[in-house]
Amino acid sequence: MSLIKKIKDYYKSTGNILFTTPSHSQGNFIIPEAEHILGNKYFKSDFSEIEGFDNLRFPEGAIKALHNKISDIYKSKASFMLINGSTSGILAAMLAVLKNNDKVLIARNCHISVYNGLVLTGANPVWFLPEIDTKWGIYKGVTKKDIEPLLAKNKDIEALIITSPTYEGIFSNVDEISEICKKYNIKLIVDEAHGALLNFADFKNKPAILAGADISIQSLHKTAGAINPAALLHISKTSDILPQDIQEALNLTNTSSPSYPLMADIEATIDFLESSKGRYYIKDLLALIDKFKRQLPPAIEIYEENNDPTKLLLKFNDRNADSAAEILNSKYKIEEEYSTSNAMLFITGIGTDSKKLDSLSIALNNIVKSLPSQKMKKNEDLKTILPVMKYTPREAYQLPKKSVDKNNCTGCICGEYIMKYPPGIPVLLPGEIIQKQHLQHINKSKIQII
Numbered sequence: 001m002s003l004i005k006k007i008k009d010y011y012k013s014t015g016n017i018l019f020t021t022p023s024h025s026q027g028n029f030i031i032p033e034a035e036h037i038l039g040n041k042y043f044k045s046d047f048s049e050i051e052g053f054d055n056l057r058f059p060e061g062a063i064k065a066l067h068n069k070i071s072d073i074y075k076s077k078a079s080f081m082l083i084n085g086s087t088s089g090i091l092a093a094m095l096a097v098l099k100n101n102d103k104v105l106i107a108r109n110c111h112i113s114v115y116n117g118l119v120l121t122g123a124n125p126v127w128f129l130p131e132i133d134t135k136w137g138i139y140k141g142v143t144k145k146d147i148e149p150l151l152a153k154n155k156d157i158e159a160l161i162i163t164s165p166t167y168e169g170i171f172s173n174v175d176e177i178s179e180i181c182k183k184y185n186i187k188l189i190v191d192e193a194h195g196a197l198l199n200f201a202d203f204k205n206k207p208a209i210l211a212g213a214d215i216s217i218q219s220l221h222k223t224a225g226a227i228n229p230a231a232l233l234h235i236s237k238t239s240d241i242l243p244q245d246i247q248e249a250l251n252l253t254n255t256s257s258p259s260y261p262l263m264a265d266i267e268a269t270i271d272f273l274e275s276s277k278g279r280y281y282i283k284d285l286l287a288l289i290d291k292f293k294r295q296l297p298p299a300i301e302i303y304e305e306n307n308d309p310t311k312l313l314l315k316f317n318d319r320n321a322d323s324a325a326e327i328l329n330s331k332y333k334i335e336e337e338y339s340t341s342n343a344m345l346f347i348t349g350i351g352t353d354s355k356k357l358d359s360l361s362i363a364l365n366n367i368v369k370s371l372p373s374q375k376m377k378k379n380e381d382l383k384t385i386l387p388v389m390k391y392t393p394r395e396a397y398q399l400p401k402k403s404v405d406k407n408n409c410t411g412c413i414c415g416e417y418i419m420k421y422p423p424g425i426p427v428l429l430p431g432e433i434i435q436k437q438h439l440q441h442i443n444k445s446k447i448q449i450i
Contacts, residue, residue, distance in 0.1 A: 057251050078246070079233065090117055092249035099123070103124050103158060105125075108128065120394075138313070141173065151184045163190075166194070174206070179212065190209075193217060193222060197223050224269055299316060300368060314344050321343050324339070387432035402415075414429065
């Protein structure tokens with residue numbers, strides 16, 4: 001039975017009086033300000049694991065049926081709802097695959113949750129830098145030449161973790177990479193958080209688990225219309241990873257009080273995406289994006305090399321994109337996802353309509369006319385060296401820390417995350433040796449310590 005139907009039927013067929021959590025008693029009492037924001041229906045669907053409503057930790061009823069339905073739609077061996085976001089899925093995937101002191105090959109442009117997974121698992125990273133596109137100031141997709149020499153050198157690597165598509169929408173060739181992983185008998189985990197629409201439209205790239213990855217993690221809230229932090233984890237039919245191992249790992253990373261409104265929203269989102277109406281919405285979105293691209297003035301270039309078309313990465317060929325973003329924010333009340341001196345990123349999704357894209361198009365055309373041109377340098381922000389790791393992530397997490405003046409810290413061991421956010425790609429992580437080049441990069445890029 002559908003979880004949504006289960007919730008609806010509960011009010012039709014029972015007059016049960018619940019002495020259970022949550023204490024608002026399905027909307028019997030709602031703090032007025034919360035009701036104003038969320039509405040009464042949200043609270044009416046907010047249950048705990050009462051009789052017949054199943055349990056996310058040990059699903060046997062409606063939740064198990066929903067997981068099976070999701071698995072059928074996504075063509076996976078098993079699929080799981082993530083009510084703590086893609087972060088919990090990445091942590092669970094790492095916990096299921098890696099043990100203390102295992103080696104894992106990781107692209108440096110990973111999400112911070114991967115580092116957290118290293119702390120939890122005790123695994124040791126072998127970092128690598130994908131090729132950098134200095135024109136755009138972004139990492140390109142991971143390639144065979146990035147990973148095969150490292151796998152040949154480190155025969156004891158257990159898994160590879162990559163991000164595809166990246167925050168900027170750049171895809172890696174997962175088919176090619178999965179073949180390399182099979183050759184060296186390692187697991188491939190793909191952070192596919194930004195690829196939640198791949199299963200429901202004619203994109204150039206296949207979903208990761210259909211291209212050979214063992215596990216993929218997708219964020220439904222990023223592009224597919226779900227609420228924060230709705231996400232999914234999938235195991236490929238070709239993988240020998242056991243669903244029960246993932247379930248046990250998720251039981252460590254998920255809350256023991258899952259949100260039924262969030263799970264119902266995940267079901268509703270997937271039902272919509274799978275429907276003819278949902279597929280039309282996605283097709284229409286892609287058509288609107290194509291129209292938007294045609295409306296751009298010649299002074300603006302859009303990144304289109306093996307990218308996700310829902311990510312609009314724009315470059316002002318002879319104008320400062322940071323300056324353009326300030327005008328866009330202040331004068332036109334339009335906020336970009338992020339900007340650098342070279343480029344601006346706009347994330348689109350199910351909720352992006354023609355009105356929004358037309359407003360952006362008009363604003364950008366006006367800004368190009370008003371903003372003075374200037375000679376732009378190549379973006380060197382990402383040109384940093386891979387740090388030397390003195391302590392493993394787990395060791396660094398457990399060691400004491402002290403504050404040191406930034407001007408006197410060359411040669412010290414980093415105790416904090418140092419990264420530019422967004423997108424959150426680390427320059428230095430706890431346990432790594434601070435070198436002169438890192439400080440130069442940090443000062444130049446105005447990177448914050450978090």
